[in-house]
Amino acid sequence: MFAIVKTALRPAIARHSVVATTCRSKHTLPDLPYDYNALEPYISEEIMKLHHQKHHQTYVNGLNAAEESYASAKTTKEQIALQSALKFNGGGHINHSLFWKNLAPANGDGGKLSDGPLKKAIERDFGSVEDFKNKFNTTTAAIQGSGWGWVGFNTTTKKLEIVTTANQDPLISHVPIIGVDIWEHAFYLQYKNVKPDYLNAIWNVINFKEAEARFLEASS
Secondary structure: OEEEOOOOOOHHHHHOOEEEOOOOOOOOOOOOOOOOOOOOOOOOHHHHHHHHHHHHHHHHHHHHHHHHHHHHOOOHHHHHHOHHHHHHHHHHHHHHHHHHHOEOOOOOOEOOOOOOHHHHHHHHHHOOHHHHHHHHHHHHHOOOOOEEEEEEEEOOOOEEEEEEEEOOOOOOOOEEEEEEEOOHHHOHHHHOOOHHHHHHHHHHHEEHHHHHHHHHHHHO
């Protein structure tokens, strides 16, 4: 049977693998590391409550149900038929667990990129922090439909790269350093259909300290 490798809380989940196991425990919704209103005015309390309590919880429930069905499947055909549900709900759980820790209140760590290894890598690979943000926003806003924008560490080139994934697909080609949800449930109540406004605003609550920890582990 399949189980998603532990909740995506640190870069260890970076590779987002699915592994065989003989003992599966239920996946649960992780607590947010801040209050629902802590990211205002950049992300509203209403969005955070719906996003966390409803959308992420749905992925957790779907993943548990899919894994239970997989465990009781009697044929390979039945197991194959469950792969889409495992990927979608498992990816949703992984991506959102990482996303919550990618954010922090603006009056705390949010939006603050201090001098250090991550900033140096960004300047090396993108020219400047401003160019980096502009490229990320342009690439992510161009996603057709729902998906995720990522700053990923390429373990072959040893560079930071901006990549996207569709729907709830987890990032497996790179180690995720920063992930931004571009599904409408992440921003529509506040920013309507203007994705660029959401992407510009979210940099004020990106937890660069968490991102640097991921980067250091990935590049070590």
